[in-house]
Amino acid sequence: MADRTYHSYVDDLFGDEDDILRETRAAIAREGLPIIHVSPSEGKLLHVLALTIGARRILEIGTLGGYSAIWLARALPEDGRLITLEIDPHHADVARWNFVHAGLDDRIEIRQGPAAEQLKAMQGGREPLFDLVFIDADKPGYPEYLELSLPLVRAGGLILADNALPKAVLEPESDNPLVRYNAAVAGHPELSSVIVPTLRDEMDGLAISIKRAA
Ligand code: SAH
Numbered sequence: 698m699a700d701r702t703y704h705s706y707v708d709d710l711f712g713d714e715d716d717i718l719r720e721t722r723a724a725i726a727r728e729g730l731p732i733i734h735v736s737p738s739e740g741k742l743l744h745v746l747a748l749t750i751g752a753r754r755i756l757e758i759g760t761l762g763g764y765s766a767i768w769l770a771r772a773l774p775e776d777g778r779l780i781t782l783e784i785d786p787h788h789a790d791v792a793r794w795n796f797v798h799a800g801l802d803d804r805i806e807i808r809q810g811p812a813a814e815q816l817k818a819m820q821g822g823r824e825p826l827f828d829l830v831f832i833d834a835d836k837p838g839y840p841e842y843l844e845l846s847l848p849l850v851r852a853g854g855l856i857l858a859d860n861a862l863p864k865a866v867l868e869p870e871s872d873n874p875l876v877r878y879n880a881a882v883a884g885h886p887e888l889s890s891v892i893v894p895t896l897r898d899e900m901d902g903l904a905i906s907i908k909r910a911a
């Protein structure tokens with residue numbers, strides 16, 4: 698057996714995957730998608746955060762094979778809804794299969810296309826507000842996804858961003874998009890934010906922002 702690490706300890710104890718989640722990861726690997734989904738314990742963190750605020754409507758930016766979406770959707774009530782945005786048709790197909798397999802296809806809607814276009818189409822009250830947005834797509838898009846997500850989230854709702862602690866945060870003058878994203882949420886008058894480290898082989902983190910009442 699492999700040596701225990703901090704993250705394998707937390708994944709094993711709290712990342713309580715069932716067969717569906719294990720099979721979702723297996724399908725992602727079998728279909729040749731990159732293995733860049735959240736870890737089991739980060740999936741659990743997303744799930745717990747969604748439960749904490751009683752989320753009924755969730756928006757995910759970056760579906761891959763649907764692994765994080767399943768963790769999030771399992772926090773929804775039966776009449777809740779998760780919309781997930783994905784640019785790659787093959788990724789969307791694999792995710793669709795996984796959502797059916799998980800019995801969640803009635804609660805999850807995949808919108809295929811570039812996320813920025815999808816988000817622009819949702820502006821102006823065309824989409825009911827979301828309780829939670831999870832940003833986890835192309836990193837250069839993060840600052841724009843934040844701007845476009847803010848009007849779509851209710852007061853008291855959460856905006857979460859994965860991979861918020863790349864090595865670039867240690868470089869003083871970095872223009873890395875995550876460095877810009879983190880500075881934007883830290884300085885935003887409508888948001889209270891922090892980064893929680895996520896346990897992986899390499900350091901990384903989840904940026905958590907709550908939208909305050911205006
Ligand atoms: N949230 C997933 C992982 C997402 S990986 C999980 O943890 O299970 C990032 C995904 O974003 C990839 O599937 C990639 O195809 C998608 N993506 C990249 N650029 C995008 C864009 N401009 N619009 C929408 N999706 C994009």
Ligand code: MG
Pocket residue numbers: 733734735833859860
């Ligand atoms: Mg990620």
